[in-house]
Amino acid sequence: MKAAVVVFPGSNCDRDCKVAIERSTGAHVDMVWHGDTELPAGLDLIVLPGGFSYGDYLRCGAMASLSPVMSEVKTAIERGVAVVGICNGFQVLCEAGLLPGALLRNEKLKYVCKAVDLDIVNGQTRFTAGFQGRREAVMTVGNGEGNFFADEETLDRLEGQGQVVFRYQDNPNGSARAIAGIVSDKGNVLGLMPHPDRAFEADLGSADGALLFQSVLASA
Amino acid sequence: MKATVHVFLKPGVLDVQGKAVENALHGLGWGGVKDVRVGRVLEFETSAADRAAAEAEVKAMCDKLLANPVIESYRVEVG
Numbered sequence: 001m002k003a004a005v006v007v008f009p010g011s012n013c014d015r016d017c018k019v020a021i022e023r024s025t026g027a028h029v030d031m032v033w034h035g036d037t038e039l040p041a042g043l044d045l046i047v048l049p050g051g052f053s054y055g056d057y058l059r060c061g062a063m064a065s066l067s068p069v070m071s072e073v074k075t076a077i078e079r080g081v082a083v084v085g086i087c088n089g090f091q092v093l094c095e096a097g098l099l100p101g102a103l104l105r106n107e108k109l110k111y112v113c114k115a116v117d118l119d120i121v122n123g124q125t126r127f128t129a130g131f132q133g134r135r136e137a138v139m140t141v142g143n144g145e146g147n148f149f150a151d152e153e154t155l156d157r158l159e160g161q162g163q164v165v166f167r168y169q170d171n172p173n174g175s176a177r178a179i180a181g182i183v184s185d186k187g188n189v190l191g192l193m194p195h196p197d198r199a200f201e202a203d204l205g206s207a208d209g210a211l212l213f214q215s216v217l218a219s220a
Numbered sequence: 221m222k223a224t225v226h227v228f229l230k231p232g233v234l235d236v237q238g239k240a241v242e243n244a245l246h247g248l249g250w251g252g253v254k255d256v257r258v259g260r261v262l263e264f265e266t267s268a269a270d271r272a273a274a275e276a277e278v279k280a281m282c283d284k285l286l287a288n289p290v291i292e293s294y295r296v297e298v299g
């Protein structure tokens with residue numbers, strides 16, 4: 001398996017993602033600069049990491065979504081390559097129109113940083129198959145703008161098509177229908193606010209994030 | 221030509237920042253204040269030849285970058 005982590009100016013979980021994927025799966029992980037106009041050949045997984053790309057200026061993820069490398073990411077998505085956007089990476093995917101909805105400021109205005117209990121709503125995706133029927137997972141959130149928003153019609157469609165993958169048991173940020181993570185309609189793009197890269201071995205409080213990366217490996 | 225762009229969250233999208241400001245104003249005694257919305261104003265110069273061209277150019281900028289149509293609406297002033 002071969003993976004790449006995109007580095008935007010202001011990303012700060014890029015190295016965490018690389019280490020998490022390497023230790024969970026043994027895959028080779030390349031770091032790709034946002035200004036690159038080419039991705040490494042033969043990728044099975046592209047990760048857009050957490051952080052504060054472009055200082056969160058204008059809107060979180062807005063400028064990163066227009067980076068040169070993003071047109072390559074779009075092409076890879078069309079080819080069926082798996083893409084995971086974590087936290088700021090989820091915001092980038094929404095801003096790029098690659099996932100529906102948007103992330104608003106947290107309902108209580110506070111930056112929330114803690115472990116969260118998640119329901120695995122859809123265990124049949126290529127990102128969750130490795131949980132082998134488990135219904136719950138624990139990961140860590142760290143966000144100030146993680147309040148998922150979409151209009152009612154879109155929310156109904158996401159729920160109806162099994163695109164809601166993770167839901168908070170105790171909604172930390174006001175997200176619509178407590179949604180923590182969604183997949184694209186074709187199923188190869190996952191966006192989530194919780195960090196699998198901060199929960200990939202027991203010493204971090206949870207190893208559930210490793211199962212997410214291992215799921216992608218198994219489906220590659 | 222000078223352009224001014226006003227960006228606001230759409231009606232129906234919860235503006236938590238506006239709510240916090242509203243609560244602060246209530247706390248200071250302005251109890252009649254309601255429906256506070258906090259938006260963003262951008263000002264810049266464009267090299268467009270005339271007003272119509274400037275308007276078209278700035279609207280394109282809004283659609284591409286300055287506003288997110290999922291959650292925001294915008295208003296453009298030029299000249």
